[in-house]
Amino acid sequence: MTAARDAILGGIRRSLRRGPLSDAEAVAGPRARLDAKAPILVPERAKGSPDVLVDRFLAMAIEAAATVDRIQGMEALPGAIASYLKDRNLSTELVTTTDPEMDGLVGSSLEGGGLLTVKRGLPSPTDTVSVVPALRGVAETGTVMLRSGETQASTLNFLPETHIVVLKTSDIVGGLEEAWAALRAEGPTPRTVNFITGPSRTGDIEQTLQMGAHGPLRLHILLVDETP
Amino acid sequence: MDSTTHTFKDNIKVALANETLVHSLETMKTGFRARRAVAVDRLPEFDALCDAGRDLKNHVLENLDFYLETFEAKVLESGGKVHWCRDSEEARKTVLEICRAADAKTVTKGKSMISEEMGLNDYLEENGVTPVETDLGEYIIQLRHEHPSHIIAPAIHVRKFQVAEAFRKAHPQYAADRPLEEPRELLDEARDVLRSSFLGADVGITGANMLIAETGSTVIVTNEGNGDLTQLLPRVHVVLASLEKIVPTLEDASLVLRLLARSATGQEMSSYTTFSNGPRRPGDPDGPEEFHVILLDNGRSNMIGTDFQDMLRCIRCAACMNHCPVYGAIGGHAYGWVYPGPMGAVLTPGLLGLEGAADLPNASSLCGRCEAVCPMRIPLPKMLRHWREKEFERHLTPKGTRWGLGFWSFFARRPGLYRLGTRVVARMLRILGGKQGHLKELGLSNGWTAVRDIPAPEGRTFMDRWASGERP
Amino acid sequence: MATFSADGPRVGFFITCVADLFRPTVGFAAISLLQKAGCRVEVPQTQTCCGQPAYNSGARAMAQAQARHVIETFEGFEYVVAPSGSCMGMVREHYPSLLADDPAFAERAKVLAGKSHEILSFLIDVLDWDDVDARFDGVVTYHDTCSGLRELGIKDQPRRLLAKVKGLELRELAAPEECCGFGGTFCVKYPEISNRMVTDKVTTAQATGATTLLGGDTSCLLNIAGKAKRMELPLKVRHVVEVLAGMADGPALGDGEDGIKR
Numbered sequence: 001m002t003a004a005r006d007a008i009l010g011g012i013r014r015s016l017r018r019g020p021l022s023d024a025e026a027v028a029g030p031r032a033r034l035d036a037k038a039p040i041l042v043p044e045r046a047k048g049s050p051d052v053l054v055d056r057f058l059a060m061a062i063e064a065a066a067t068v069d070r071i072q073g074m075e076a077l078p079g080a081i082a083s084y085l086k087d088r089n090l091s092t093e094l095v096t097t098t099d100p101e102m103d104g105l106v107g108s109s110l111e112g113g114g115l116l117t118v119k120r121g122l123p124s125p126t127d128t129v130s131v132v133p134a135l136r137g138v139a140e141t142g143t144v145m146l147r148s149g150e151t152q153a154s155t156l157n158f159l160p161e162t163h164i165v166v167l168k169t170s171d172i173v174g175g176l177e178e179a180w181a182a183l184r185a186e187g188p189t190p191r192t193v194n195f196i197t198g199p200s201r202t203g204d205i206e207q208t209l210q211m212g213a214h215g216p217l218r219l220h221i222l223l224v225d226e227t228p
Numbered sequence: 229m230d231s232t233t234h235t236f237k238d239n240i241k242v243a244l245a246n247e248t249l250v251h252s253l254e255t256m257k258t259g260f261r262a263r264r265a266v267a268v269d270r271l272p273e274f275d276a277l278c279d280a281g282r283d284l285k286n287h288v289l290e291n292l293d294f295y296l297e298t299f300e301a302k303v304l305e306s307g308g309k310v311h312w313c314r315d316s317e318e319a320r321k322t323v324l325e326i327c328r329a330a331d332a333k334t335v336t337k338g339k340s341m342i343s344e345e346m347g348l349n350d351y352l353e354e355n356g357v358t359p360v361e362t363d364l365g366e367y368i369i370q371l372r373h374e375h376p377s378h379i380i381a382p383a384i385h386v387r388k389f390q391v392a393e394a395f396r397k398a399h400p401q402y403a404a405d406r407p408l409e410e411p412r413e414l415l416d417e418a419r420d421v422l423r424s425s426f427l428g429a430d431v432g433i434t435g436a437n438m439l440i441a442e443t444g445s446t447v448i449v450t451n452e453g454n455g456d457l458t459q460l461l462p463r464v465h466v467v468l469a470s471l472e473k474i475v476p477t478l479e480d481a482s483l484v485l486r487l488l489a490r491s492a493t494g495q496e497m498s499s500y501t502t503f504s505n506g507p508r509r510p511g512d513p514d515g516p517e518e519f520h521v522i523l524l525d526n527g528r529s530n531m532i533g534t535d536f537q538d539m540l541r542c543i544r545c546a547a548c549m550n551h552c553p554v555y556g557a558i559g560g561h562a563y564g565w566v567y568p569g570p571m572g573a574v575l576t577p578g579l580l581g582l583e584g585a586a587d588l589p590n591a592s593s594l595c596g597r598c599e600a601v602c603p604m605r606i607p608l609p610k611m612l613r614h615w616r617e618k619e620f621e622r623h624l625t626p627k628g629t630r631w632g633l634g635f636w637s638f639f640a641r642r643p644g645l646y647r648l649g650t651r652v653v654a655r656m657l658r659i660l661g662g663k664q665g666h667l668k669e670l671g672l673s674n675g676w677t678a679v680r681d682i683p684a685p686e687g688r689t690f691m692d693r694w695a696s697g698e699r700p
Numbered sequence: 701m702a703t704f705s706a707d708g709p710r711v712g713f714f715i716t717c718v719a720d721l722f723r724p725t726v727g728f729a730a731i732s733l734l735q736k737a738g739c740r741v742e743v744p745q746t747q748t749c750c751g752q753p754a755y756n757s758g759a760r761a762m763a764q765a766q767a768r769h770v771i772e773t774f775e776g777f778e779y780v781v782a783p784s785g786s787c788m789g790m791v792r793e794h795y796p797s798l799l800a801d802d803p804a805f806a807e808r809a810k811v812l813a814g815k816s817h818e819i820l821s822f823l824i825d826v827l828d829w830d831d832v833d834a835r836f837d838g839v840v841t842y843h844d845t846c847s848g849l850r851e852l853g854i855k856d857q858p859r860r861l862l863a864k865v866k867g868l869e870l871r872e873l874a875a876p877e878e879c880c881g882f883g884g885t886f887c888v889k890y891p892e893i894s895n896r897m898v899t900d901k902v903t904t905a906q907a908t909g910a911t912t913l914l915g916g917d918t919s920c921l922l923n924i925a926g927k928a929k930r931m932e933l934p935l936k937v938r939h940v941v942e943v944l945a946g947m948a949d950g951p952a953l954g955d956g957e958d959g960i961k962r
């Protein structure tokens with residue numbers, strides 16, 4: 001392996017007609033770029049006041065075939081989920097993450113006389129509904145950003161047929177660059193970062209668009225306006 | 229993958245006679261092209277982003293060694309491994325070793341053109357490991373024992389009745405008389421079958437749309453979500469990537485993402501864009517326990533510093549083939565190897581050698597549409613011409629053509645003789661054209677008259693008439 | 701706007717090899733337009749071919765030799781104008797790099813590139829002239845030839861000029877920017893592919909209901925006309941300058957004396 005490594009790096013340098021970059025050269029060139037982490041060109045569409053960005057997020061998410069409900073405060077979450085599922089005749093059994101902010105769902109579970117049957121942690125292949133909190137929403141494209149971690153299994157985003165994402169209105173940013181800044185501020189890069197724009201789809205059969213290829217058939221976003 | 233590029237001229241006859249293919253390619257022209265046009269129009273900054281994309285990739289190529297080393301260090305830091313492979317052979321062996329170490333019987337695969345380039349599936353199968361393609365298009369062609377005919381829509385040449393045929397044959401577990409007419413029915417069946425593959429696989433192999441030096445991330449962009457299930461569920465995740473996929477930072481990746489989906493399918497973003505960093509972390513409820521990146525060179529490092537370096541900016545969006553009138557006429561299989569269309573016509577001779585692929589750079593009218601839509605501003609026609617120059621230098625250009633060009637060039641620099649010659653030819657063709665004003669055939673120009681008539685000249689040449697004092 | 705010599709710009713007219721041989725009318729029509737627009741037009745007798753066949757076949761040295769010949773022939777003029785997007789694309793976009801390593805010609809190639817123009821682009825973009833005085837009773841469609849469109853940005857110019865022609869109705873092709881399949885030697889080396897492309901072009905032209913197809917490159921038009929004849933379609937094919945100059949009364953490309961018989 002090291003022979004191949006040396007040969008490839010050597011070949012690249014031969015083609016570039018130079019040796020390895022000296023420290024000074026690296027610092028002046030590529031190292032500086034790595035350190036700067038400078039956004040290149042952020043389109044106007046990714047900019048605007050918070051209200052403008054929320055509206056844009058909504059419009060773009062819907063265009064990408066997601067559905068969105070806006071709710072007031074996390075307290076409204078269980079009810080909103082229950083009515084979304086019931087309206088579509090979907091099972092009210094769901095699986096969610098172990099994040100503390102999802103604790104409210106458990107209190108509302110059927111056993112407690114509530115609306116939903118809630119499981120937490122890893123989904124099994126038979127689970128049909130998942131509820132996952134998003135780290136950020138990207139207005140430019142109506143995309144939600146989800147991360148893996150001790151409390152969040154990434155399979156929640158792909159196995160169940162119905163994927164419900166909880167996003168705080170205050171977590172909506174303009175473009176991907178702001179989402180990265182937020183992620184970096186949280187600490188080391190997680191194992192998996194998912195950017196999700198609408199439900200799963202394919203055009204592989206005669207170029208006709210079909211939703212729900214391997215991933216979820218439905219992506220439902222619950223946009224939470226926090227009560228002050 | 230074995231190449232049939234050397235039989236290009238026969239391949240195109242087969243392709244042009246294929247009625248199903250014609251239908252698929254027509255759909256492509258109205259679908260992909262129209263959607264890209266809308267998406268590009270919506271983003272006023274698109275042109276500026278293309279310029280930035282070109283500059284970014286040029287910078288990367290100038291510092292490729294540095295960024296690859298940085299990437300490797302980051303992957304190691306996150307607990308993964310990087311395997312440097314000079315050629316397909318090395319890469320195939322490495323993947324097999326990983327599979328053997330994991331005691332793998334089946335591997336699931338996300339869509340990867342590098343896997344096609346390596347000829348991985350056949351190799352794994354020969355060595356007792358069963359690969360299952362999970363991208364719907366890839367799955368369809370795997371069942372049909374075919375190769376992709378398009379880099380983002382691998383089964384674009386297949387009609388739905390053919391998909392149904394393949395499914396009936398491959399899925400005996402379902403009732404023989406089940407309805408399989410609608411795309412939905414076909415998709416549901418594939419989803420069902422592949423679910424168990426995802427859950428049962430020991431190793432998941434994906435490609436990579438990008439590698440990020442800053443974080444050691446590998447990035448996949450899909451619409452189906454198959455790539456994510458492929459990499460999340462098995463115990464081992466193997467990423468296949470070629471060297472030039474690297475970009476420095478997450479910000480740079482964001483730039484490429486703004487260009488990729490838009491140019492490819494006309495989407496703002498594909499449904500799933502996933503950044504993966506090493507294996508599962510302590511405490512993580514899921515994710516692979518092992519994370520391997522195969523870094524394949526396969527001739528790319530030699531392209532740097534040559535006339536073909538710009539080709540390494542390619543992000544595999546397929547816009548060039550979607551807009552190519554030649555691809556639109558013959559489809560992807562005729563090109564004979566992994567990469568079709570304009571990008572393939574440039575890349576294939578570079579990776580396989582010019583001798584066996586000499587037709588590809590010539591089979592273009594140089595209409596320039598590919599360059600016009602390429603988000604990385606790759607001057608594809610210029611590079612096709614560079615290949616033609618190499619052919620000419622190496623005397624691969626057919627003798628007749630060389631002779632004809634030499635003849636023409638000789639006269640073109642001797643205006644007196646040239647005038648004499650054109651005068652004679654004009655008169656001759658005029659006479660042959662007769663009253664109809666066009667010719668059905670003419671000894672030498674078989675390629676022309678095989679499919680069209682020759683409109684006859686008006687009579688005397690313009691230069692003749694001008695010289696004899698005629699004025700408008 | 702450029703400033704011109706007092707008695708009008710002095711233009712060296714480049715007929716191009718294909719129009720010289722096949723369609724002298726294109727030359728007379730183009731010159732007539734240039735004169736109406738106030739140019740003094742000269743036709744240097746030493747002109748031949750721009751060198752594209754060699755260039756696009758990889759015969760770089762031959763192409764260079766031809767480029768030098770074109771430079772020597774035309775560099776004395778204020779402007780060089782040709783009724784072809786592809787030949788002027790060659791001069792403007794390719795001569796400078798083709799001769800970049802030739803100390804005697806590198807600079808001259810750049811200078812020539814800067815003052816060479818395809819005729820429609822010259823009339824509109826350089827002279828800002830659209831004072832067309834012509835009549836053409838009929839429905840036409842317009843094919844945007846590739847080099848003109850993509851190398852020189854010629855798209856609106858022909859439409860602006862055609863809008864001035866009395867009696868003319870323009871109906872756009874479904875895919876006006878799709879290559880006709882000519883491509884120089886491409887069309888004889890890969891006739892099957894070229895055939896599919898030109899068949900599509902002719903078919904979509906028919907579908908517009910137009911009786912005449914116009915375009916700005918004689919070579920592409922020969923391809924299209926040749927196919928229309930082979931398919932025995934009544935589609936007439938002409939260079940756009942013929943219509944603009946009011947010289948579209950003779951037989952169309954590939955038509956016999958009477959202009960109708962096939």
Ligand code: SF4
Pocket residue numbers: 491541542543544545546547548549571598601602603604605606
């Ligand atoms: S050459 Fe350009 S257009 Fe073609 S696939 Fe690559 S990036 Fe896309």
